[in-house]
Amino acid sequence: MGAKRFGGLAATILAMTLAVPAFASDAKDDPLAAYRSGEMYSGYVTGDPSSREIQDDDMMNPSFLWVDKAAELWTTADGTAGKSCADCHGDVESLKGAATKYPTTDAATGKFMNVELKINDCRERQMGAAPFKFESDELLGMTTLVKLQSRGMPMNIDITGPNEKWFKKGEEFYFTSRGQLDLACADCHITNEGMYMRAEKLSQGQPNGFPTYRMKWQKLGSLHRRMRGCNDNIRAEKLKGLGEDYLAVETYISWRASGLPVETPSVRK
Amino acid sequence: MSAKPRVRVPSTAKKGEVFEIKTVISHSMESGQRKAADGSPIPRKIIDKFVCTYNGKEVMTSQWYGAVSANPYLEFFCTATESGTLEFTWHDEGGETYTATADIKVT
Numbered sequence: 001m002g003a004k005r006f007g008g009l010a011a012t013i014l015a016m017t018l019a020v021p022a023f024a025s026d027a028k029d030d031p032l033a034a035y036r037s038g039e040m041y042s043g044y045v046t047g048d049p050s051s052r053e054i055q056d057d058d059m060m061n062p063s064f065l066w067v068d069k070a071a072e073l074w075t076t077a078d079g080t081a082g083k084s085c086a087d088c089h090g091d092v093e094s095l096k097g098a099a100t101k102y103p104t105t106d107a108a109t110g111k112f113m114n115v116e117l118k119i120n121d122c123r124e125r126q127m128g129a130a131p132f133k134f135e136s137d138e139l140l141g142m143t144t145l146v147k148l149q150s151r152g153m154p155m156n157i158d159i160t161g162p163n164e165k166w167f168k169k170g171e172e173f174y175f176t177s178r179g180q181l182d183l184a185c186a187d188c189h190i191t192n193e194g195m196y197m198r199a200e201k202l203s204q205g206q207p208n209g210f211p212t213y214r215m216k217w218q219k220l221g222s223l224h225r226r227m228r229g230c231n232d233n234i235r236a237e238k239l240k241g242l243g244e245d246y247l248a249v250e251t252y253i254s255w256r257a258s259g260l261p262v263e264t265p266s267v268r269k
Numbered sequence: 270m271s272a273k274p275r276v277r278v279p280s281t282a283k284k285g286e287v288f289e290i291k292t293v294i295s296h297s298m299e300s301g302q303r304k305a306a307d308g309s310p311i312p313r314k315i316i317d318k319f320v321c322t323y324n325g326k327e328v329m330t331s332q333w334y335g336a337v338s339a340n341p342y343l344e345f346f347c348t349a350t351e352s353g354t355l356e357f358t359w360h361d362e363g364g365e366t367y368t369a370t371a372d373i374k375v376t
Contacts, residue, residue, distance in 0.1 A: 054342075059291040062340035065272040218297075218339035 037154070037259030043203040046194070047268055051215065055267035063144060063213040063265030066220050070141030079129025085142075088126060092149060099147040100155050100262060103251050105162040112166050114250055115143050116222065116242060134241040140220045144211045147264035155208055155257045163251065170252030173245060179236025185249070205230075206257045207250060209266025220265065223250060271295060276357055278371035282349035290321070293342045294359050294367060300335060318360040319343060324353035349375045 035042040044052060054060045074092055077084045089095060103114040106121065113121060119142050120131035132139035159167040174185045188197070189205035196202070210223035217225075224241040227249060231238050239245045274294040282288045294316070301313025315337065321329040329345055347355075352375045359367045 059275065059277050059293065060342055060344075062293055062295075062342065064275060065293065065295040065340060068275065069272040215338070 034261060035263075037257075040206065040257060040260055041204060042206050042208055042257075042260050042263060042266075043268060044209065044263060044266065046201045046203040051267045051269050054213075055263070055265075061213060061265060061267055063211070063220050063267070066137060066141035066211075067145050067148060067265070069137065070145040073138060073142060074145065079123065079127035081126065081128040083127050085122070085127075088122075092145060095146055096149045097153055099150040099264070100153050101157055103163075103166070103247060103254060104158060110162075112163070112247065112251075114242075114247060115146055116224075117247075119143060119146065135222060135225055137220075140211050140222060143222070144220065144265045147211070147262055150262045151264060152261050154259045154261060155254060157251070157254045157258070159251070159255050166248050166251045167255060169244075170248035170250070173249050174252050179231065179234040181234040181236075183234040185230070204256075205253060206260055207253045208257045208260045209263035209268070211264060212266045212268050215267075215269045274357065274359065274367055274369040276355075276369045276371050278355055278373055280372070281374045281376060284349055284351075284375050286349045287346050288349055288373075289344065289346055290355070291342070291344045292357055292369070293340060295340055296359070296361065296367075298337055298339045298341065314361060314363050316341065316359045316361045320358045320360075321345075321347075322356045322358075323347065324351065349373065351375050 030036070032041075032045050035044045044055070047055075058064055071092070073085070075084050075086045077087070085092070099115055102118065103112060105111070106113050106118065109121065109125075111117075111121070116134075116139055119139065123129040123131055132142065157163070177184045177187070185205065188202050193202050193204045207223050210226065211220050212226070213220050214226075222241065224243075224246045227246050228238040228241060272295040274292060277291040279288050296316055297314070298316065299311055299314040301310070303311045305311055313335075315333065315335065317333050319329075319331040319333065320327060328347055331343070333341070352373065355371045355373060357369045357371075361367075
C-alpha cells in the first residue's frame with residue numbers, strides 16, 4: 001500500500017514537471033524581453049508591477065530629483081582649478097555609453113575604478129576639488145546622471161588584461177560562504193534565484209539598475225550600499241563602501257549582467 | 270537633500286480641456302518615529318498641506334498626515350480655462366514652504 005501511494009505521488013510530480021514548459025513564455029510575446037539577456041534577467045522582471053510603473057515614468061521616479069541636482073553640479077565650477085565637469089566634457093550626453101564599460105582600469109592612472117571612483121578621480125585630478133563622500137547625495141546624483149546617459153544600452157565590461165584579477169577576486173568573493181548564516185552571494189542569487197525567501201522573491205542580484213531608488217530606503221542608494229545590506233542580512237561583516245572587495249564583486253556581477261540594459265535609475269521596493 | 274520640486278504641466282491646452290499635472294518634491298517626511306544615533310527622538314516634520322493656484326485662484330488643496338512616503342509624488346487634473354500660471358506650494362510642519370510654478374497657454 002505504501003509503495004502504491006508513493007507511486008501515485010511520483011506520478012503527480014511527473015505530471016507537474018511536464019506541465020511546467022507550458023508556462024514558459026515565448027520570447028516574442030514576452031513584454032519583459034528587453035529586460036532579459038539569455039539566462040540573465042534584470043530585477044525589473046522580479047519586481048512588482050507597482051514599482052515598475054514608477055520606474056517607467058521619469059516624473060514619478062523620485063530619482064530624478066537627484067538627477068536634476070547633479071545636472072546643476074555638472075555646470076558648477078569647483079576646486080582649485082576652477083573648472084566644472086562641463087568645461088572638459090561639454091554636454092553630459094557626451095558620456096553616452098561610457099557607463100556600460102565600468103568598472104574598468106583607468107587609462108590615465110592605471111587604477112581600477114567604477115563610475116563613482118572615476119567621478120571622484122576626476123574631481124581630485126582635474127578639478128582640484130574634494131572627492132564626494134560615499135553615499136552622499138552629490139555622488140549618488142552624479143553617478144545616476146552619468147549612468148542615465150547609457151540607459152537602455154547593454155552592459156559590456158572587459159574582464160581581460162588588467163581587469164582580470166579584479167574579476168577573479170570578485171568571483172571568489174561571490175562563491176565564498178560568509179557570516180553566521182554561512183551563505184555566499186551565489187547561494188541566493190544563482191542557486192535559489194526565482195525562489196521565495198519568506199515573502200520575497202530572490203532576484204539574480206543584477207547591478208544594471210544602480211543607483212536605485214529603493215522604497216525601503218526612501219531614497220536613492222548605491223550598489224555598494226545594497227551589498228552592505230546583503231552582508232548584514234546574512235550576519236556577515238559589512239565591508240567598506242567603494243572598498244576593494246565590493247569593487248571586485250561589482251566587476252564580477254557586471255560581467256554576469258553582460259547584455260542586460262542599463263536601467264539607472266531603477267525603482268525597487 | 271534640497272532639490273527643486275519637479276512639476277509637469279502641458280505647455281498648451283485647448284479651452285475646456287482637462288489636463289494632467291504631475292508633481293514630486295524632495296522632502297524627508299521625517300515620521301517622528303525614528304531615533305538619532307544618541308537615542309534621542311527625531312521630531313516629526315512632514316509636509317501637511319499642498320495648495321495649487323491657477324492665476325491666483327485656488328484650484329486644488331490637500332491635507333497630508335502621517336504615513337506619506339519621503340519625496341511624495343502627487344498627480345491630479347485641472348480644467349483649462351485661461352492662459353496663465355499655475356503655482357504649487359507645499360507647507361511643512363516646520364513652517365517652511367516650497368514653491369514651484371508652471372505656465373500654460375490656453376487656445
